Amino acid sequence: MSVLMVSGTGTEIGKTVVTSAIAAAAVAAGRSVAVLKPAQTGVGPQEPGDAAEAVRLAGSSVTAVELARYPEPLAPDTAARRSGLATLSPERIAEAAERLSRDHDLVLVEGAGGLLVRFDEAGNTLADVAGLLGAPTLLVAQAGLGTLSSTTLAAEALRTRGLTGLGVVVGSWPASPDLAARCNLADLTKSSGLPLLGAVPEGSGTLAPDRFRAAAPTWLAEPLSGTWQASTFLATWPPPPYTPTPADPGPADA
Template sequence: MTVLMVSGTGTEIGKTVVTSAIAAAAVASGRSVAVLKPAQTGVDATEPGDAAEAARLAGPTVTAVELARYPEPLAPDTAARRSGLPTVSPTAVAEAASRLARSHDLVLVEGAGGLLVRFDEAGHTLADAARLLDAPVLVVAPAALGTLNSTTLTAEALRARGVEALGVVIGSWPAEPDLASRCNLADLPSSAGIPLLGAIPEASGSLLPESFRKAAPSWLAPSLSGTWCPDSFLRRWPA
């Protein structure tokens, strides 16, 4: 794939760290990578955004691009309206990703919040940009109780829109997972109908960049340039 959309079942579940890990693994495999953040919310003009954080963790060769930035931590459409700034259309996202794809082997497009968060006045979402690009979407999900429902709903929303759900990655796998997390690990593929493609250890984003880059491939399946094996992981954490 040339363009991969990274979405999730909600906010603060590890999308940026997952995006960073995919970028790091792809760079380690010899690929050139760009990270595109269509709408960055909740940071002021002086703060680094999610795309810059992905480049910091994944390496200086990663290209980081933002299309819009809004200071309040709200859905992009709401944040744009309150700040008086223009919204971002799915066409603009698709055009930016296509431009980056002409000079990079892999373009990672990180959404804001969950899949169906509104980006503009017409109610367009990241799924609309994915459809324009004919790009698959990777779903980032939490491990804890409730994730089966939210991940399954996200996968169903993608299928209803004719967008490929590539798989699911656990955005923050706890060091001491409870029973619900261990059961969810085994049940997610059958519930959501998409494969499990990785699990990022909790607090990985706080690692030094060199350590992060070295470890990233071990958190992700081969389809994401990694070496992670779901069967081995399930045996390690039986329900």
């Protein structure tokens, strides 16, 4: 695996932190890494974007590349149209990833939001880039309610297009997970048909970079250069047994 697509099942679910963790774990394993952010939206000209954040967290040996930047926090196609700037074609993104792969062991291509967010007027998405590259896609999912549907839909979209889904990483695992999060942890694999490949603790992006780099491999499974094991993690967070209350007669009496 020299190129890996990283897509969220939505926005603000920890995709950039997960990308940074994968980069840090790969560097710790002795691999050279590049992070490609095709379209950065909602960031000013002089502000650091997601690729720069990956370098800050994972280390200066990581190569960061950004192809386009749009000022408004919208889908790349919409943001480009509103700003009067050129959109990105999947061919240009794929060419950039292939070029980086010649000099790096691993190229992480971080999408914008979800898998089917439009990059250009023709409706091309990160899935189209994955198809051109023949690259697997990692899905970054949230922990709470709604994640089973969104993750399963993204996994089905990959299969429908003949693309490879590498697995799922929970992008921000809460310190005190509620019942939904605990049940989802066990159900994500059954629902999506993809293996669970990690869980990054909430707030990890606020850690000092040296602590982030040291911990990153413990959040990710072996295919992502980590030591995390799904079976052990699942055993740590089992959902509590159902206990009916006097106001709730339970399924048998309902």
